């Protein structure tokens with residue numbers, strides 16, 4: 001049993017080694033960059049504080065406070081100021097790394113035996129010579145220990161950076177949570193842990209060697225870190241490296257946005273001369289939206305229902321798809337200067353799902369069929385669904401259905417809870433791949449409580465002005481892709497692990513949208 | 517060489533550590549500062565190389581006010597030996613000793629020669645010890661390195677703040693003797709702080725007794741014992757007159773015991789009569805420029821009188837005093 005899982009996991013990892021290498025490299029890059037910045041700030045600061053001892057307590061206290069802010073909160077707090085992506089992640093990681101380095105530098109220097117300081121003064125050393133010949137070498141093991149603490153802290157915290165689209169091993173973990181796939185979680189978590197252990201060991205070694213020798217171990221660590229951080233920038237500076245693309249499109253986390261994103265790229269690049277860079281798995285809805293607003297990306301796939309409820313804070317004027325689309329399009333244009341192009345056919349809306357088994361036993365087809373038995377059922381809903389006006393409250397109001405018990409749970413856990421019969425009803429997205437995997441049935445929304453959720457490209461106006469041909473090109477997807485087609489494609493990517501780009505291309509060819 | 521002119525030091529917290537002291541130290545002199553704890557010895561010493569600056573008065577080194585010297589040059593001119601030894605633990609012995617010559621930009625060859633020369637001088641075999649770290653040396657060896665580190669840049673002046681007080685008595689005595697020999701060879705001007713009166717007597721050409729930030733008396737060891745000017749000085753150095761007035765025969769019998777009669781290793785030298793008092797005898801020893809002189813009782817050779825033996829006798833007399841409740845230290 002265990003052996004099988006190990007084998008499976010090994011095979012799984014080998015298949016995805018490309019993804020692992022890329023995210024691992026991003027992770028190392030991000031961590032080392034943050035460490036370097038922290039060292040370049042905290043070491044001189046620690047030295048200076050020894051000259052201005054009165055300032056020491058408040059400054060060190062401030063960095064200590066920075067460290068107590070939960071990492072998620074810090075990441076979120078930074079978005080309005082520096083947006084999302086790698087930069088804010090590095091700022092946040094740096095903030096965490098400051099304290100150990102600063103405190104250890106300050107203390108290490110301050111705790112040098114006063115007799116040694118007096119001896120060095122009596123020899124005619126000035127404060128620079130004292131620093132270089134006496135204080136730093138003696139404080140070095142302590143400083144290196146601070147750097148080590150920071151590094152381990154950074155490597156761990158950096159997994160959260162995926163939440164704001166900074167990439168790294170956290171991407172794999174997020175993907176795993178999203179798909180309820182433990183292998184992906186492990187593929188992210190195990191290398192992250194190993195990476196922390198590796199840095200710990202390397203820096204511990206440097207720390208031992210640093211015992212009173214000189215600045216060498218610290219200089220070595222900094223130089224190696226610099227090389228790692230700078231090497232890709234150097235590579236990019238070379239003439240044959242990729243040029244920056246004209247248009248950058250993002251996709252939220254998940255298979256569906258990634259497939260559609262690839263279609264956008266294929267379409268634009270086959271219809272026009274523009275180059276398109278895509279950033280799949282960019283982040284959650286809010287992060288991706290903020291990025292488009294800030295102009296960090298030029299557009300992404302958004303749903304009409306989300307735009308109306310989340311960004312415009314309005315109620316849908318109607319449950320008619322076309323009217324809802326008009327409402328979303330006008331609102332987004334006026335409020336945010338973002339342009340909704342034509343929507344696709346399928347809806348990725350809320351649905352209540354049950355297993356085919358129960359459906360047959362109880363003869364259930366529509367939500368209203370639940371009325372008689374709801375009080376005997378346990379529902380497993382996401383917290384969001386329980387909370388949203390157009391979620392469970394709407395079911396209660398319009399259908400008058402009250403479940404016997406409602407358990408709030410993580411999105412990834414719902415389908416399994418359903419299969420293991422802990423719950424009998426879950427909320428689902430109508431195109432999700434696990435609908436196929438677990439043989440689930442989406443009950444018909446016969447009273448129309450769920451607002452329309454049609455997907456369409458949401459683009460910055462500036463990019464449409466600069467690259468006007470995009471509009472016609474992307475509109476060719478308007479009215480395409482049925483719910484079944486989307487569910488099928490999601491299944492192929494999520495469950496059968498096909499490449500999203502290939503799935504997208506096949507669809508476009510089959511529909512005659514691009515040439516084969 | 518060094519002169520203090522109405523020097524005062526009051527620390528920020530109001531402690532008056534030094535209250536207007538005047539003295540001068542001649543070139544090549546071994547000048548000892550002694551006094552009870554808190555009397556301002558260290559403060560006075562550190563004002564010479566400006567580790568502490570006076571609040572009033574003037575200090576001159578080689579005729580120029582310490583404030584008019586370039587600070588680095590002043591400190592290169594003055595070696596400093598700490599009670600805590602304070603060798604840099606992260607450097608080898610060689611690196612510790614080589615620090616000042618390096619800062620003075622001596623050529624590497626000259627530095628290496630200097631290190632070997634100094635280590636040999638204090639009996640540390642360079643090959644064996646050069647590349648060790650301070651922690652791999654005994655306390656006595658460390659303080660030897662402390663002394664030669666201060667000497668490495670060939671300073672004119674050497675300041676020593678209780679350099680031997682942390683050592684065990686045997687090591688201390690060795691180092692004291694080494695320092696006496698060193699002083700004969702290198703002829704530095706030395707200012708030495710101690711609160712061990714025996715050490716002061718053994719080493720000092722002049723002794724400055726301090727009390728509560730003031731100078732109680734400055735004199736040669738001999739005069740200090742014979743003519744203490746205040747009750748404080750008298751009680752501080754102890755009543756040694758009796759021992760100094762003892763006849764040589766008593767001195768030698770005490771040291772040698774009454775065992776077998778030795779024979780004079782080098783007859784035909786100027787001899788000391790055994791009826792001379794110890795103080796007379798020491799004076800003649802001074803004049804003779806010999807390390808020791810033979811003592812004769814009538815025609816019989818009793819043994820040798822050296823400074824060291826004189827001191828040993830004085831010391832044993834002092835401990836005897838202590839036992840009967842004498843007022844020493």
Ligand SMILES: Nc1ncnc2c1ncn2[C@@H]1O[C@H](COP(=O)(O)OP(=O)(O)OP(=O)(O)O)[C@@H](O)[C@H]1O
Nearest residue numbers: 527529531533552553554555556557558559560711
């Ligand atoms: N940095 C300082 N700030 C305030 N007071 C000081 C300082 N250094 C020394 N003192 C005080 O000045 C006085 C003289 O101190 P000093 O160290 O010169 O004495 P000392 O004769 O060397 O004593 P000891 O034999 O114990 O070393 C003492 O009362 C001491 O407490």
Ligand SMILES: [Mg+2]
Nearest residue numbers: 557558559677
């Ligand atoms: Mg002192």
